[in-house]
Amino acid sequence: MSVTFxxxxxxxxxxxxxxxxxLWVLRxxxxxxxxxxxxxIAQCGACTVHLDGDPIRSCQTLLxxxxxxxxxxxxGVNGKAAEAVKAAWxxxxxxxxxxxxxxxxxxxxxxxxxxxxxxxxDIDYAMDGNVCRCATYARIRKAIHVAAxxxxx
Amino acid sequence: xxxxxxxxxEAARPSRRSFLKMSAGALGGLMLALRMPGTARAASNAGDFxxxxxxxxxxxKVIVLIKHLDKGQGTAxxxxxxxxxxxxxxxxxxxxDFAPANVDLYKNLAFGVQGTGGSTAIANSFLQxxxxxxxxxxxxxxxxxxxxDVPAAEVTVSRGVVSHxxxxxxxFGELAGLAAAQEVPAEPALKKPEDWIYIxxxxxxxxxxxxxxxxxxxxxxxxxxxxxxxxxxxxxxxxGAVPTSxxxxxxxxxxxxxxxxxxPSGVAVLATSTWPAINARGLxxxxxxxxxxxxxxxxxxxxxxxxxxxxxxxxxxxxxGDADGALAQAANVIEVDYAFPxxxxxxxxxxxxxxxxxxETATFWTGSQFQTIDQMVTAGVLGLTPDKIAIxxxxxxxxxxRRAQPDSHYFAEAALIAKARLEAGNPPxxxxxxxxxxxxxxxxxxxxxxxxxxxxxxDEDGNVLGWQHRIATKSIMKGTSFEQFMVKDGVDATxxxxxxxxxxxxxAFQAEVHNAETAVPVLWWRSVGHTHTGYVAETMMDRLxxxxxxxxxxxxxxxxxxxxxxxxxxxxxxxxxxxKPLPEGRYRGIAAVESxxxxxxxxxxxxFREDGTVKVEKVTCAVDCGIPVNPDxxxxxxxxxxxxxxxxxxxxxxxxxxxxxxxxxxDTYLPIRMTDMPEIDVHIVPSEEAPSGAGEPGTPPIGPAxxxxxxxAKDIWITDLPLSKHDLA
Numbered sequence: 025m026s027v028t029f030x031x032x033x034x035x036x037x038x039x040x041x042x043x044x045x046x047l048w049v050l051r052x053x054x055x056x057x058x059x060x061x062x063x064x065i066a067q068c069g070a071c072t073v074h075l076d077g078d079p080i081r082s083c084q085t086l087l088x089x090x091x092x093x094x095x096x097x098x099x100g101v102n103g104k105a106a107e108a109v110k111a112a113w114x115x116x117x118x119x120x121x122x123x124x125x126x127x128x129x130x131x132x133x134x135x136x137x138x139x140x141x142x143x144x145x146d147i148d149y150a151m152d153g154n155v156c157r158c159a160t161y162a163r164i165r166k167a168i169h170v171a172a173x174x175x176x177x
Numbered sequence: 178x179x180x181x182x183x184x185x186x187e188a189a190r191p192s193r194r195s196f197l198k199m200s201a202g203a204l205g206g207l208m209l210a211l212r213m214p215g216t217a218r219a220a221s222n223a224g225d226f227x228x229x230x231x232x233x234x235x236x237x238k239v240i241v242l243i244k245h246l247d248k249g250q251g252t253a254x255x256x257x258x259x260x261x262x263x264x265x266x267x268x269x270x271x272x273x274d275f276a277p278a279n280v281d282l283y284k285n286l287a288f289g290v291q292g293t294g295g296s297t298a299i300a301n302s303f304l305q306x307x308x309x310x311x312x313x314x315x316x317x318x319x320x321x322x323x324x325x326d327v328p329a330a331e332v333t334v335s336r337g338v339v340s341h342x343x344x345x346x347x348x349f350g351e352l353a354g355l356a357a358a359q360e361v362p363a364e365p366a367l368k369k370p371e372d373w374i375y376i377x378x379x380x381x382x383x384x385x386x387x388x389x390x391x392x393x394x395x396x397x398x399x400x401x402x403x404x405x406x407x408x409x410x411x412x413x414x415x416x417g418a419v420p421t422s423x424x425x426x427x428x429x430x431x432x433x434x435x436x437x438x439x440x441p442s443g444v445a446v447l448a449t450s451t452w453p454a455i456n457a458r459g460l461x462x463x464x465x466x467x468x469x470x471x472x473x474x475x476x477x478x479x480x481x482x483x484x485x486x487x488x489x490x491x492x493x494x495x496x497x498g499d500a501d502g503a504l505a506q507a508a509n510v511i512e513v514d515y516a517f518p519x520x521x522x523x524x525x526x527x528x529x530x531x532x533x534x535x536x537e538t539a540t541f542w543t544g545s546q547f548q549t550i551d552q553m554v555t556a557g558v559l560g561l562t563p564d565k566i567a568i569x570x571x572x573x574x575x576x577x578x579r580r581a582q583p584d585s586h587y588f589a590e591a592a593l594i595a596k597a598r599l600e601a602g603n604p605p606x607x608x609x610x611x612x613x614x615x616x617x618x619x620x621x622x623x624x625x626x627x628x629x630x631x632x633x634x635x636d637e638d639g640n641v642l643g644w645q646h647r648i649a650t651k652s653i654m655k656g657t658s659f660e661q662f663m664v665k666d667g668v669d670a671t672x673x674x675x676x677x678x679x680x681x682x683x684x685a686f687q688a689e690v691h692n693a694e695t696a697v698p699v700l701w702w703r704s705v706g707h708t709h710t711g712y713v714a715e716t717m718m719d720r721l722x723x724x725x726x727x728x729x730x731x732x733x734x735x736x737x738x739x740x741x742x743x744x745x746x747x748x749x750x751x752x753x754x755x756x757k758p759l760p761e762g763r764y765r766g767i768a769a770v771e772s773x774x775x776x777x778x779x780x781x782x783x784x785f786r787e788d789g790t791v792k793v794e795k796v797t798c799a800v801d802c803g804i805p806v807n808p809d810x811x812x813x814x815x816x817x818x819x820x821x822x823x824x825x826x827x828x829x830x831x832x833x834x835x836x837x838x839x840x841x842x843x844d845t846y847l848p849i850r851m852t853d854m855p856e857i858d859v860h861i862v863p864s865e866e867a868p869s870g871a872g873e874p875g876t877p878p879i880g881p882a883x884x885x886x887x888x889x890a891k892d893i894w895i896t897d898l899p900l901s902k903h904d905l906a
Contacts, residue, residue, distance in 0.1 A: 041453075045452065048450065048451050048452040051451070052407075053450070057393055057394050057399035057401070058391030058393040060574075061451075061527075061611075062525055062526075062614065064455075064613060064842075065614070065843070065844060067842060068525070070525060097391075098390065098391030098393070099391055099393060110389050114385050114389045117385050117809060118389070119384070119385055119389060119392075120249035120250070120251070120575075120814075120817055121524070121525060121572075121575040122384065122387075122388030122392045122572070123524075123525035123526045123574025123575060124574075125389065125392060126392060129389070147851070148851055148852050152850050155843060155848045156525070157577070157848060158249045158575060158820075158821070159819070159849055159854065160817065161849075161850070161851045161854035162854055162855075163813070163816070165854075
């Protein structure tokens with residue numbers, strides 16, 4: 025069965041088992057490895073992508089569920105919030121091992137798109153589903169505030 | 178401790194290639210006119226400057242060859258800093274590449290084999306990489322002097338530009354080819370600390386731009402190759418079980434499944450991509466031989482460990498006085514039993530490894546942490562010599578000890594799968610073995626379960642007379658190839674480090690150890706023995722302070738042996754406002770641990786949520802790790818080490834019921850999250866001592882600092898972890 029969706033702005037048609045999680049379609053079929061495999065059960069957020077702008081777990085999103093949808097991955101995310109987040113991440117040297125950070129960046133971008141001036145509580149709510157085993161959380165929090173300032177500037 | 182490995186492994190290590198002539202000088206020798214075997218990015222083309230640690234290309238890029246694995250500790254950036262400083266390079270022209278597996282060129286000078294661990298990366302490389310940078314600079318200068326016909330002493334180098342007062346100047350890239358023809362200075366002059374431009378200041382992390390834009394293709398998990406198969410294994414339900422037979426009829430019906438192969442560690446489904454392999458693995462029906470498997474529950478194992486601590490154990494070196502005699506004379510004795518659970522490392526990137534084996538050579542792609550051991554083990558498995566094993570070290574998505582394997586079991590497993598495929602008549606084909614999160618959490622190689630019993634005797638006036646200490650745990654090194662170097666008179670150094678010799682003076686102190694047996698494989702976990710010995714020593718010190726009616730900080734300082742440990746305690750206390758009152762509902766605890774040559778003190782400030790769980794609000798940390806090469810990275814490692822340790826202390830444990838691991842994934846082995854994370858304030862002690870590690874030493878003090886804060890709040894001493902087992906409401 026083939027499924028057609030928009031990926032990072034480009035229409036794509038994928039012919040694969042419709043029950044394949046989007047994560048593996050991205051990583052194995054399309055060789056786009058920015059989206060990471062962390063747990064496979066939507067508990068860590070390493071596989072976060074945007075579906076029509078909302079952060080979702082691609083490990084729990086089946087190919088058949090995204091017919092006609094617009095998917096954005098770390099390879100394609102752009103715009104004011106995304107650029108501010110990436111710049112803040114670099115400026116504060118947020119990543120350590122870095123494996124979770126594409127998911128963190130997509131979650132933070134979605135937060136700032138929705139809430140350009142988030143409080144610490146907003147950050148807690150938006151980011152608590154994204155695990156970082158290096159525990160870079162303090163810098164993630166700081167970087168989100170820095171990114172918010174950048175967007176305002 | 179791993180330096181003990183150097184001599185014994187000398188004999189077994191890969192034979193030197195004939196063109197690699199080592200001189201006697203440890204550092205100079207490594208530099209002596211060695212032409213690098215080509216690496217992926219920097220083959221030795223005309224116009225290149227190619228030394229073991231430094232390549233300079235005509236396009237003016239300087240590539241620093243990184244002999245260590247970087248799994249998030251900033252090692253690559255640290256080593257690049259050392260070269261860039263002595264080379265007077267422009268930071269923007271520096272890139273890094275992981276060195277190939279080659280023990281002659283790239284051994285860890287603390288181990289004698291190529292490998293990363295024990296927070297040694299910067300410490301063992303500090304002189305070596307600076308020497309490499311200084312030698313390269315001297316050769317660039319000599320090349321320029323010859324080209325411009327001026328004395329070398331008049332040639333200067335600054336931020337990547339070589340120049341002379343006459344107005345002549347050149348980039349490194351322009352001089353690279355000429356520099357390569359110069360003699361390598363055996364002992365180039367190194368800068369004085371006051372002349373450092375990056376060391377101790379700041380140097381941009383080399384990996385952050387890529388990791389801030391998705392880290393595409395960076396990790397072993399991301400490795401892709403044409404015609405690659407992905408293998409996922411059905412692994413034994415109990416540790417020590419082996420597959421005896423399997424039914425793969427249903428598994429083979431999954432589209433994309435190519436083969437099913439049995440190896441001692443499980444039954445592997447090979448498919449054209451990951452998802453069908455994971456799916457089909459679930460459909461395998463495997464019969465296991467559990468004759469020698471561990472079938473006990475952790476509750477039974479904990480009882481056994483606790484019982485062992487009631488008996489006299491093997492004496493641990495480092496005691497003082499007659500502890501047994503002191504206890505016999507004591508008017509009062511307090512006896513405290515501690516219990517620590519198995520812990521999984523659970524790095525974000527589960528294990529993965531790609532192998533390509535053609536019968537004569539094998540090539541691997543993975544975040545290899547013990548390249549030499551990995552080479553030796555796979556050479557043994559495949560019947561090859563180690564020089565036929567190539568390892569492409571990738572960035573690793575964390576490790577915390579998980580990838581540093583004395584048995585190289587994930588390498589061996591991949592090699593066995595590849596061998597089975599080849600022997601069955603299949604053509605050589607890259608095979609990526611993927612561990613799912615369940616494989617990771619249930620897969621063993623845990624921080625061992627540990628029991629401690631502390632017995633402290635007092636005279637009639639309440640003064641300490643002596644302390645007798647017993648530990649029972651499975652040895653990490655016993656039964657591995659490291660045993661003969663790491664275990665002495667039955668005592669595994671990693672079981673007792675941190676408590677064989679107390680950092681505080683006591684009239685009498687003696688530790689003993691019992692080695693427990695279980696088929697559950699165990700491994701070092703960020704800061705190894707200090708994960709439990711630091712907890713025990715530092716919570717006991719608070720108890721003794723309380724017994725003496727003294728302030729915990731003052732009591733420690735009265736008994737402390739080491740000035741640098743005292744230094745971090747005082748600094749952390751001062752910055753945390755130890756002597757100032759706290760807002761209502763806030764409580765403080767302090768702890769300090771020396772590990773891997775570094776000294777770290779932490780003050781934890783906690784509160785309690787309505788449900789009784791602990792919220793660590795703030796941690797003030799002081800660290801003395803010698804010359805701080807990359808201060809911001811040291812801060813990052815303290816933050817991460819504290820968070821990693823805190824997560825385990827709060828609620829992590831691996832338990833077994835009748836031999837089967839109860840936890841499976843991040844829904845049952847609950848990782849620390851954003852809402853658990855305290856504010857962390859790190860202070861670095863200025864130092865001229867040789868640099869020591871930062872990757873692990875942040876971890877040990879957080880547990881006891883939090884436990885001491887709980888005791889300050891509620892007079893409850895937590896002696897078994899994690900905290901989630903206790904109702905603190």
